Amino acid sequence: MDALLALWLRVPWYSPRYALGDDLVALCPTPGALPESLMKDRAAWTDWAKHHDTISGTRLAPPKKPAKYRNVRVRIDGITFDSLREAARYGELKLLQGAGLIRDLEVHPVYALQVLELTEATAPPWVIHTVGTYSADFRYHVVVSGQVIIEDVKSPPTRTDLYTWKKKHVEAQYGILITEIE
Helix, strand or coil: CCHHHHHHHHCCCCCHHHHCCCHHHHHCCCCCCCCHHHHCCHHHHHHHHHHECCCCCCECCCCCCCCCCCCCCEEECCEEECCHHHHHHHHHHHHHHHCCCEEEEEECCEEEEEEEEECCCCCCCEEEEEEEEEECCEEEEECCCCCEEEEEECCHHHCCHHHHHHHHHHHHHHCCCEEEEC
């Protein structure tokens, strides 16, 4: 809020503010940005000022809605994580990689979800269709066993029917096991 507006809001109505008249609008960088009706009614001005830039008169963007699951998005090492828990797990895995216990840490690996259609009109007698994708949170190799681990950080509200279906589809298609971290 600019100093002139702050001063105007503190001036009592019985003061000589009325003597300013149109000069108050003339002092704004964009003359005429304030509607005439707002110059006479303090309540209307206050309501208008909540939703508009007081200098240019342009409407402000509405406040952001909170996330669906009340998660907080975090950006670490240039990677955006959907939750604080996922970011914390990334930190743990980075420590394990630094200690040499795991290697080839990948963040947000994507798997194609594919289905097989059997046809008699083509050779070979099948067609593969990609019906979607599944994005896990992490994939890495355990150094001692050589095993590939795929992890997904989940809380009970985020364990939706769609997630469950995609997880089962990836496990069946690729012959892998997805580990859920709470």
